[in-house]
């Protein structure tokens with residue numbers, strides 16, 4: 001009512017703008033496709049500014065091009081603008097806000113984009129996206145205001161919004177380029193899922209395809225490879241179901257008698273202590289996703305009931321008489337060798353076939369290559385350094401070597417724990433091999449005596465005092481300037497050390 005009386009009251013505008021940012025918070029926490037996230041962002045910006053369309057361009061770390069993530073219909077392919085090209089390129093170079101009444105007449109205008117999109121740019125407002133260190137990460141551009149031209153308030157608003165976008169992007173796995181360099185790089189197509197190796201690309205494709213259907217998915221792979229993460233990604237990227245619940249059933253933790261009522265619910269009086277009707281997880285997942293984690297652990301009696309659910313979506317509450325229906329998409333995961341279990345009669349063959357309509361095997365970490373291990377390490381390092389308030393940290397060459405050599409039987413989870421442990425235990429900002437807490441077998445390899453390059457070159461003919469001075473300086477550098485540790489390592493007092501510098 002209020003909205004109709006005061007269609008553009010500043011208060012309502014403000015609350016619209018606020019809810020725009022709140023929505024973003026929810027999106028950012030999920031394993032959604034980054035492109036979906038960025039286009040959701042652009043659509044909301046267009047709406048808030050009463051514009052026909054908004055485009056978010058990000059500076060690509062590798063090529064320095066501006067890469068578009070376009071919003072509203074018609075859906076068009078990605079636009080890549082060479083650095084400095086067009087109004088967007090100009091804004092990315094200069095950091096100025098550009099507000100045009102008739103974009104097509106501006107000499108900086110790059111008409112190729114309109115030609116490709118079949119769109120006609122008239123009014124156009126473009127602002128830089130700067131992160132907290134003021135580095136330009138991209139550009140946001142809004143086109144064709146519905147009512148008149150973009151005002152100076154619009155300019156200020158878009159700038160403020162761009163700052164929020166920059167901040168929001170920091171909560172994603174779109175990584176800013178190193179140091180003060182511009183740009184961002186994608187660590188994988190899904191937010192919070194890191195990986196760019198060949199075997200992971202194949203997984204992304206399968207997951208993206210599966211997410212858009214209702215098919216039952218079986219996720220396989222060793223412990224700690226990310227099965228839980230991908231189950232959530234399937235849910236979050238399913239347009240039809242993402243807004244509903246993802247309900248997880250951990251098949252390992254419950255005895256068979258309890259799991260049945262946990263899954264299907266029970267009627268009042270079904271058993272001693274059942275003093276009211278309880279809705280089960282299958283029912284809660286109606287129109288959403290039911291994630292059966294460690295499905296290989298299910299007892300045979302429950303397997304039979306599950307088969308019925310998977311086959312015709314029907315089930316019965318414990319103690320109930322009428323069959324119920326649930327339209328839940330089923331995602332199951334296991335690290336067990338289900339074929340062997342079927343052969344031994346421990347897992348129902350018919351259920352196995354019903355579950356593996358789409359089967360995705362997530363490769364172990366050791367099959368993804370050293371580069372991937374380092375990419376994941378950086379991701380966890382940034383995440384835990386922030387969480388434990390340790391600022392920016394680094395991994396020493398020795399620790400990197402150890403990370404690359406280790407064979408990761410516990411996969412990504414083991415790596416995540418090793419990095420978190422190192423973040424907490426390293427006395428300086430530099431992580432050394434011993435902070436990773438990896439087993440001795442692999443550590444032994446990197447505990448070899450330091451390579452000669454780590455020493456200090458002392459040509460013959462120096463005075464002893466000079467030898468001492470150079471040796472002290474090299475030790476100090478190795479200890480990152482930490483005087484106490486240097487003194488301790490040299491076996492002298494801090495005062496004496498100061499006199500020797």
Ligand SMILES: Nc1ncnc2c1ncn2[C@@H]1O[C@H](COP(=O)(O)OP(=O)(O)OP(=O)(O)O)[C@@H](O)[C@H]1O
Pocket residue numbers: 192193194195221222223224225226227228229230334335412413416
């Ligand atoms: N590609 C990835 N990028 C970022 N984090 C990841 C990735 N893969 C796994 N992780 C993290 O590693 C941990 C283990 O992942 P997850 O629990 O999904 O493994 P799992 O395969 O379900 O293991 P288990 O079989 O033991 O249950 C989680 O904290 C998850 O967030």
Ligand SMILES: [Mg+2]
Pocket residue numbers: 227228293
């Ligand atoms: Mg799991």
